[in-house]
Each structure stands twice: as structure tokens, then as C-alpha cells.
Ligand code: R2B
């Protein structure tokens with residue numbers, strides 16, 4: 001059932017990954033309108049999975065524990081199906097750092113909240129440190145694709161991955177405010193100076209696991225706001241919808257190009 005899969009696209013929300021599968025169905029010119037695509041994992045309520053030609057579209061929920069469960073199960077699936085030459089891409093949302101809202105950031109290296117390119121995994125009570133480098137050639141290939149789409153601000157940069165959306169990302173609009181506005185900006189500016197251009201919650205675990213298992217991996221996230229300007233996402237709903245479709249448009253263009261679809 002899965003032996004000919006060549007692309008796996010993962011993202012947080014089940015609805016967005018269904019929309020991506022339907023979009024991909026149209027972009028690949030497959031028969032039918034894609035409305036009838038079935039969730040392969042329906043009934044488990046753990047994540048949603050859609051298949052469109054050689055593409056799998058899967059949701060991973062929010063945060064490292066959630067994506068890590070899905071990735072282990074996905075990588076076992078790809079192994080048992082004897083898939084070869086698989087490219088895996090996380091398409092998501094993020095908070096930008098010194099970049100215009102709506103920019104698409106292609107991650108070169110995922111950093112932890114101390115700006116280090118590492119993912120710490122506790123194994124049998126010992127902390128194991130794993131590298132979070134991503135495939136540089138794939139990032140460049142994606143950047144080249146983005147240049148062919150009009151009005152599509154895209155850059156390559158470091159992505160900081162945190163365990164929390166509020167205090168963990170230096171926000172002052174959560175239930176706890178444990179630091180000053182000056183300390184927050186000082187932290188975010190240090191992150192910017194370390195090369196961080198966006199902040200999200202899965203990239204270090206994704207990069208580490210995919211890297212160790214030999215999958216060519218990329219992280220492509222749109223920024224919903226500039227964190228140097230505020231904490232709250234204030235863009236109107238319609239604009240946010242358009243922003244969230246940007247990574248999908250880029251990946252669809254990339255897959256079409258790889259498959260030679262005109
Ligand atoms: C981006 O958005 C989510 C938090 O709102 C999280 O899953 C992420 O990485």
C-alpha cells in the first residue's frame with residue numbers, strides 16, 4: 001500500500017493536512033476533485049493521514065512529544081513498506097524574528113532554546129544529545145522553487161524550537177508573566193543575533209529523528225507575526241489563512257517539479 005511513497009509532508013493540524021492533500025490532488029492533476037480522500041488513520045484519533053499519488057500528508061499535533069510519536073510510527077511504516085529515496089518536509093506556522101509576517105522560513109539548522117544545534121532525548125534516564133542539521137541541498141532546492149512564485153517572501157535561516165508557546169517563547173501574554181518586557185526583548189534579540197529567524201515547537205526533534213534514520217528532511221514554516229513587535233497574532237483571519245497556504249504552495253511546486261508535472 002505504501003511502497004511507492006516518495007514524499008511525506010507533515011504539519012500540526014489535521015484539517016490543514018487534509019486541505020494540503022486535496023490541494024496536492026488538484027496540483028498533480030489526479031482524477032476526481034479530491035473531496036472524497038479518506039483519512040487512513042480514521043478511528044485512532046491520534047493523527048490524520050492522507051495519501052495522494054506518491055505523497056503522504058500527515059498531521060503531528062503540537063509539540064515535540066506529539067510529533068515524535070508520529071515520526072517513530074511513520075518511519076517504521078516506511079521501513080516495512082521498503083520505501084526508497086523518501087523526502088520528508090514539515091510545513092507549519094511559526095513566530096518570526098525580525099522578518100515580515102507572512103515570510104516563509106526554510107530551516108537550515110534547528111536550534112534549542114539556548115541557540116544550540118542539538119536535541120536532548122532522555123533514554124533510560126540518561127540524556128542523549130543528537131544533531132539537528134537539516135539537508136542543505138534540499139533547503140537550497142526549495143529556496144530556488146520559491147523564487148519562481150511571484151510575491152513570495154522566502155529566506156533560509158535558523159529555527160528555534162521550544163517546549164512551550166508562552167514563557168518558552170518569551171511571551172508576556174500567557175497565564176504567567178515571570179520576566180520583564182526588557183528581558184524578553186533582550187532574549188529575542190540574542191536569538192536574532194544567533195541567526196534565528198523563526199520560532200516553533202517541533203523542528204529539533206524532527207531534524208534529529210529524520211537525520212538519524214537517513215531521511216532527507218526539510219522544515220518550511222510561515223511566520224504569523226514578528227515577535228520583535230509583539231506577542232499576539234493580530235493578522236485578520238483571511239490573511240492568516242492565506243499565510244498558512246504559503247508553505248503548501250511552495251511544497252506543491254517543489255513536488256510537481258521533482259515529478260516533472262507541467
Ligand atoms: C507552531 O504552532 C504551534 C503552536 O501554536 C506549534 O505546533 C508550532 O510549532
Ligand code: URA
Pocket residue numbers: 093094095096165169199200201224
Ligand atoms: N507557532 C509558534 O510556535 N509560535 C508562534 O509565535 C506562532 C506559531
